[in-house]
Amino acid sequence: MVNVTTTIGQRGWPANSFYPATKSALETLTRCWAVELAPAGVRVVAVAPGAIETPIADHMGLSPERREAVRAWQLAHTRWGGSAGRRRSPGRSPRSPPGRLLPDRHGPARRRGRAGRVIRLREEVASLRIGELARRTGVSARALRHYEQAGLIASARAANGYRVYEEVAVTRVSNIRYLLDAGFTLDDVAAFRTCLDGDVSAAPPSARALEIARERLAVIDARIAAQTEARDRLAKALAAQS
Numbered sequence: 001m002v003n004v005t006t007t008i009g010q011r012g013w014p015a016n017s018f019y020p021a022t023k024s025a026l027e028t029l030t031r032c033w034a035v036e037l038a039p040a041g042v043r044v045v046a047v048a049p050g051a052i053e054t055p056i057a058d059h060m061g062l063s064p065e066r067r068e069a070v071r072a073w074q075l076a077h078t079r080w081g082g083s084a085g086r087r088r089s090p091g092r093s094p095r096s097p098p099g100r101l102l103p104d105r106h107g108p109a110r111r112r113g114r115a116g117r118v119i120r121l122r123e124e125v126a127s128l129r130i131g132e133l134a135r136r137t138g139v140s141a142r143a144l145r146h147y148e149q150a151g152l153i154a155s156a157r158a159a160n161g162y163r164v165y166e167e168v169a170v171t172r173v174s175n176i177r178y179l180l181d182a183g184f185t186l187d188d189v190a191a192f193r194t195c196l197d198g199d200v201s202a203a204p205p206s207a208r209a210l211e212i213a214r215e216r217l218a219v220i221d222a223r224i225a226a227q228t229e230a231r232d233r234l235a236k237a238l239a240a241q242s
Contacts, residue, residue, distance in 0.1 A: 001037075003030045003046040023048075038166050039197055041154035128165040130155070137173040144173065150186045152176055152196070168197050175200040183220055188212045 005023045030046040037044055134141045147153045153172055155163040175196045179189045189196075191212050195203035205213070 001033065001042060001044045003027075003044070005030075005046045005048045035166075039154060039168055039172060040193075041151075043156075127167060128169060130163045130165070133165050133169055133173065136170050137177070139173055139177060147173065147176055147186070150190070152186065152189060152193070171198070172196045183216050184212070188216065 003026055005026050006020070027046050027048075030044055033042075034044040128136075130141050130144055133139075134144060139147075144153065148155060153165065153169050153176075155165050155169075158164045175192075176189055178200055179192060180186070184192075191209040192200060192205060195205055195209070
């Protein structure tokens with residue numbers, strides 16, 4: 001999922017506070033969605049382009065002089081691009097400011113210019129390697145890969161190729177084990193997906209999850225009855241020998 005924000009949200013825009021304010025809010029929403037949807041394997045980012053010349057300025061209720069002043073301010077503070085994606089400069093083109101190097105937690109430094117920046121959130125919240133996740137949950141790395149193949153947990157790839165997981169994966173894996181130990185299969189656990197990131201024993205399950213739980217309880221009751229019957233037959237046979 002890609003949200004489009006703006007560099008104006010980073011610098012401000014004279015006499016147009018509502019626009020950069022809403023774009024800044026979109027960046028915060030992007031951060032929240034990135035953390036919220038990462039366990040489901042959804043990557044959410046925001047791209048902040050520079051100024052794009054479009055007819056929108058003609059519909060802002062500004063006088064021609066004010067529109068030209070806004071345009072001149074944008075030219076002075078951001079790079080300018082065309083609506084078709086081509087670099088062009090109406091009137092004059094300011095010298096593009098140099099990019100700056102920022103460290104990447106999972107790889108070499110990357111260059112970003114003032115004309116645009118990408119909010120890279122998925123890698124920021126993914127911090128556990130598979131061995132660390134296995135150690136903290138008591139589940140083997142092989143089982144974790146099995147859970148991932150079943151779509152119950154999600155990982156990203158760091159720059160070095162290692163699997164990395166979000167911190168919430170610790171809770172999710174623990175809940176998966178809780179359900180498996182209660183007699184559910186991996187296919188069954190998928191029905192409890194919405195409960196896996198919290199207290200699975202207290203969270204309200206879906207209608208399908210309740211149906212599966214009743215089915216599994218019936219299976220366990222049948223197994224107990226069969227084992228009880230077998231135990232009684234064995235006890236009776238032993239009693240006849242005494």
